Amino acid sequence: MTQFVKGRGAKSGLPPGTLVHIGETTDRPVTIHVMDYDGEGCRESQLQSVSQCIPYRDARTVTWINVDSVQQADIIQQLGECFGLHPLVMEDILNTTQRPKLEVYGDYLFVVMKMLHNNGHSEVRAEQVCFILGPNHVLSFQEGIAGDVFDPVRIRLRGGKGRIRAAGADYLLYALIDAIVDNYFVVLEQLGEEIEALEDEVVSRPTPHTVRRIHGMKRRMIFLRRVVWPLREVIASLQRGESDLIQDATQVYLRDVYDHTIQAMDSIDTFRDMLSGILDVYLSSLSNRMNEIMKFLTIIGTIFIPLTFIVGVYGMNFQNIPELKWQWGYYAVIGLMAVIAGGMLVYFKRKRWL
């Protein structure tokens, strides 16, 4: 959770535009993958150096340059200079603790988003993805922790299915954003199942660990909210068509993605409400159990405490206790105690404690 702040402090005091990688470092080498296409076909290649990008910059075909892992500041700097990016943009690409945002520069758009991964143990990870949309190219920069969700887009580009190859760079940007947002639902569906499992657990066999699991899930929801909420605004800005880089035909598609983010927000809010409800049920089941235990102790205690007193009375060693000498004294006392215990039980029955 604190990953939104971690590492930020290290940069304090450096001049703006200083290129320093902030975030987790991995061992994976940096790869630059290029897909260059037009209506006719699609050419893929893995670049060895940044300088190989230059021809794509001014080509009339649409080019998607995907940089996986932003750990090496020098690569980002060279690419940034090649495509004329502002130093602050390069700084933001390297800083993986950004919030989702859209910034409009003269001849390109800069979009920051979060890609979600669910590693199967209800641990949700966010990986930052930055996009640069130029007139006929899209640059994408992945934080590079755990792979991406762009394979369906790649397949469509290779196969030429749908209108993707015929459309421009703005449609490519849409397709990539759509792939990320679609993946949110995969993650949300898994979390939804876990929440339902938690709900069952609370009703059938709550343990002290349950409350910690509920809070873990709540924190995951806070986390997701922070990922999705600003995205809504980003896509709304894109869709309003304020930039010439987005064509009219693409706007209706962006409206569709916008709907999806609203729906994701809705689901997150519903999950939060459900978790609050689960917590309430848990807490009231704790209280109920406490009540039940107390009731049991009280019943046992209040039945036997007076009886124990009575047997104590006849255990006293006074020389003159007439009852002790009665022939049927013992049986009378046993009878008396049976009456008292019975009366108590009747009393509890009427109080509905039994």
Add this chain to the structure above:
Amino acid sequence: MTQFVKGRGAKSGLPPGTLVHIGETTDRPVTIHVMDYDGEGCRESQLQSVSQCIPYRDARTVTWINVDSVQQADIIQQLGECFGLHPLVMEDILNTTQRPKLEVYGDYLFVVMKMLHNNGHSEVRAEQVCFILGPNHVLSFQEGIAGDVFDPVRIRLRGGKGRIRAAGADYLLYALIDAIVDNYFVVLEQLGEEIEALEDEVVSRPTPHTVRRIHGMKRRMIFLRRVVWPLREVIASLQRGESDLIQDATQVYLRDVYDHTIQAMDSIDTFRDMLSGILDVYLSSLSNRMNEIMKFLTIIGTIFIPLTFIVGVYGMNFQNIPELKWQWGYYAVIGLMAVIAGGMLVYFKRKRWL
């Protein structure tokens, strides 16, 4: 609750506009029912194939084509192509996990709503209904789970009562929306009765199950809120008359439906407040009961514990305990204990524990 997300994940990665049914599947066959009318009369028919729709498209009469169940993507696709719908619209019709929304396309409006069913066991189901409003036709697409609430509209169309046959397609759309919103009140009324029953239960005989029932009802309210809240905006947009497809005369009717949705929202919010109050009463009755039990145990315990100690003292086997040899020692001890018990009772009385 999680039905808003369920199945969404399956579509992740498919290109936009891919027609895949998302939602529950039923065995009911798909039916296409047509009502074609003008001021003079109303003709009904059950279509066998989508191609039979074509003549209605350009007819001057008003046509209502009702498709029950959107399970078969090919039927939606053929209809969509016949009426010139955007691929994203067709995709949304097939996806039954939409939020209520209004989308304005050049020559038609696209409305998504939820129809409610209450199966009598306080289980509320939402069924998606999509409308396409064209110049002289309304297409309606039902999710097809449990019948619809449009029979009153059909009867009015057949009978020609009211102004419905004289008015255009926009009035038909209004009539259908109105039928759905009117039905919300039927469902809300049933829920309101159950909430009042819950309230009585909490006051008279609360059980551990009560809290679960309260939370079940709360979740139903969250669910209804999500159904009704966005509808408000949809109808407000329709009513503002931004589209030429809605005539001025119809707007005053839409304002009426708008009022009804506001009122439904109001009722839902009131129900939520009531449920919170019921929960508070439940929890404080739990605490009260706990207090009562503890008080009982404490009174019994604190009266008998000192007495038991005293009888224990005279049960000791010391050779030299003078009191044991007193003639009236036993009676003195009994008297002493009566005094102590009486003192305790007076003390409790004054503390108002009795």
Add this chain to the structure above:
Amino acid sequence: MTQFVKGRGAKSGLPPGTLVHIGETTDRPVTIHVMDYDGEGCRESQLQSVSQCIPYRDARTVTWINVDSVQQADIIQQLGECFGLHPLVMEDILNTTQRPKLEVYGDYLFVVMKMLHNNGHSEVRAEQVCFILGPNHVLSFQEGIAGDVFDPVRIRLRGGKGRIRAAGADYLLYALIDAIVDNYFVVLEQLGEEIEALEDEVVSRPTPHTVRRIHGMKRRMIFLRRVVWPLREVIASLQRGESDLIQDATQVYLRDVYDHTIQAMDSIDTFRDMLSGILDVYLSSLSNRMNEIMKFLTIIGTIFIPLTFIVGVYGMNFQNIPELKWQWGYYAVIGLMAVIAGGMLVYFKRKRWL
């Protein structure tokens, strides 16, 4: 509370504009009372049939037609037709479950409000009042449950005091609305006194019923909020002077009523905050009482349990217990126990449990 929904469901499926009375029915006959006045004088009459209204419609004098009880749909219909009301307006007049609202029609305004009655047992009832403001007439329709609060207006009309007889129909409407809003303060004042009584009760002698009374009062506040909140908007709209039917001179008076509704809202919110505080004090006094009880039990228990053990030891029947044969054994044990009890008391004193 559920009166906002009750009965609404019954109308589901009927065409819009169908005139059906929704709400409570009473035995009181329907009365139509007319006050017709100008600067010179004021003429009152009780109408036998609706047709007698016709002359007033086009008269140059100002006319106030007050219909008490809207149970008979036919009377509303005849009046509506006489004054050219829209069918939806007539439908709304008959439906007593409306929210306060203002609707602007071409040549008349339609206002729905709630009049409050406090029957003295802290039971607040809302009665619907609808107003139609025409160029020189005001129609008022009362739900007809428990009389009205318009007598001061009638007296002023008869007496000709103030500017009321000299002003137009819009000023009459203002005077009627003002009478209703003024009455809110009477009701709020009574509720305020009951809340202060509740507060005293919680501090001095809380009972399990207290919490139910607090919640009952909270619900009353939710109810009042729903009555007053939308009214604010209604009066703000009237005051903005969007309609020609409201003269400029009347607007400053409407601003005054607007202030009053804001103040009523303020009081309701303050009462809600006070009730939450009272509830918190109640709950923490419950906890305190529990603590006190537990402390008492613990002190008694922990003092006597060890002592009872000691007397038990010397109640054992072992043949060889040397202490039993000591001359002063009994007194030594009594002394030991006194020391233990004293030590306990000192310990509790230091722990501040005593």
Add this chain to the structure above:
Amino acid sequence: MTQFVKGRGAKSGLPPGTLVHIGETTDRPVTIHVMDYDGEGCRESQLQSVSQCIPYRDARTVTWINVDSVQQADIIQQLGECFGLHPLVMEDILNTTQRPKLEVYGDYLFVVMKMLHNNGHSEVRAEQVCFILGPNHVLSFQEGIAGDVFDPVRIRLRGGKGRIRAAGADYLLYALIDAIVDNYFVVLEQLGEEIEALEDEVVSRPTPHTVRRIHGMKRRMIFLRRVVWPLREVIASLQRGESDLIQDATQVYLRDVYDHTIQAMDSIDTFRDMLSGILDVYLSSLSNRMNEIMKFLTIIGTIFIPLTFIVGVYGMNFQNIPELKWQWGYYAVIGLMAVIAGGMLVYFKRKRWL
């Protein structure tokens, strides 16, 4: 708290503009104090009758007429007529249950504010002050409960320090408002100290009265919020310079007062947050204390209950209990019990209950 409603009900039914004093009545006589000044000097006088005001109305000097106590409706009426006030304004001056507000009339402004008094026992009183700003005069009407906070302004007027004598009536109005708002900070500072004292009390020696004191303070905050919150809007309206009566040079000063009200709001909100935190600490300290008490009882109980059972066993009177005849039986049992008690203590140690 309920002083915002009290007395309002009494006016229900009277025609608008009826002059009735609503609020607390005191014995203090009504005084009319006039300060009349220009750049050259300042003349003060105490008026005997309202008619003496007339010369000041049209004088070119700036005049401040301060009316202390608004109990006598006739004085307000005469003054109002002299300065041409609207009947509703006069009515509002007499009604001391107003919210802070600004009303713009053609040639004068009407401002309602609350002046705070802290009587040293953490009891905060609000006193209503109304201002009328005319072209060259300011009328101020005090509720007249406990003196005012305007002495610093009077001293400046007399001494001619600062720009006050050189500036117009609008600057005088600003100076009076500023004096009131500055005094809010005096009151807030005192309350802040009491809140810090409460905080210490909760941590060191909480009593059942503490929670009542916390809630008393919370209510004071609700009360202050209602006094300050609408004032923000009032001053913002003044500062926006919509009226010609406020000169441009004064607006920068009003912006300063605006900042102060925002800061007062901020402090109130912070105090509310602090009080919530204090309440939470109090409640959790209650729970902790309960836990501690229960733990103590449980430890004492669970150690001695088994031992008491054992000594009971050897207190039985069976003729054949072999252990009773053992030479060292007594010591063996004592040893056994020491082992059991020791084991228990070790168990509790490991459970961290000790």
Add this chain to the structure above:
Amino acid sequence: MTQFVKGRGAKSGLPPGTLVHIGETTDRPVTIHVMDYDGEGCRESQLQSVSQCIPYRDARTVTWINVDSVQQADIIQQLGECFGLHPLVMEDILNTTQRPKLEVYGDYLFVVMKMLHNNGHSEVRAEQVCFILGPNHVLSFQEGIAGDVFDPVRIRLRGGKGRIRAAGADYLLYALIDAIVDNYFVVLEQLGEEIEALEDEVVSRPTPHTVRRIHGMKRRMIFLRRVVWPLREVIASLQRGESDLIQDATQVYLRDVYDHTIQAMDSIDTFRDMLSGILDVYLSSLSNRMNEIMKFLTIIGTIFIPLTFIVGVYGMNFQNIPELKWQWGYYAVIGLMAVIAGGMLVYFKRKRWL
């Protein structure tokens, strides 16, 4: 926390523009440090008197005059008069209890901010910094409690790295603001680590002090929120470029700072949510512990209470208790008690209390 109000009251009643220092006083002498630079070089000096500032006022080079500690009202007054500041601005500089704000005067901007210090013991201190941005100078006024965070800016000015020396006074203002905001993240990171430590503490070994530490942290968050929240608005206003003093090229940098403040707000909100969660976990762990303790007591109590009763029965001294004379009576009773204890254990096992 109350430092926002403290000392404010002392000024109540003084005329506006009176120069009085409000806030903590320290022993550090007041220093005036000047950095004067252009593209070519940077000259530093420590001024002895305010009059030495005059040449810088109209110089064409950019000048940064940093005043450390605002305790001496006369120095501020002389500086203010030299640079033509409004009396209210001077008053605000001296008052260290301001909220962050931006005020636009004709030829200069006035910015108030808070600089944070974390003294390593999770105690966060805010120090007020005011900026005056003129055409070619920046004045900064520090409250002067604990040093500043501007050293990186000074080093850049001296070294001439980056574009700082080439840019104007507006860029210098940006650089100083950026240094302050960057430092927020240093403080937030430290707090984040402490929150995570608190979280571990709550799960592994909660103590009564934990809740106080959680609330201390919560208050720190409320405090930070008040520092950062209004800053957002300040920077947004600067960035909107409403003043000519901010050049277009600087606006993109201000947008970057704006993003950072949003991110700081986000972190603070997340921390608050986390703290609420931690508190909930703490409270439910208290309840769990209570349940565990009660369960233990109940089990021990309910097993031994009946057994103690039985041994009491056979400790009675009746002359005729046949069982006492049985040969194997003692063993039979021991067996009976073993059966009862075993049955209890099985019962508890089935109830899942063991």
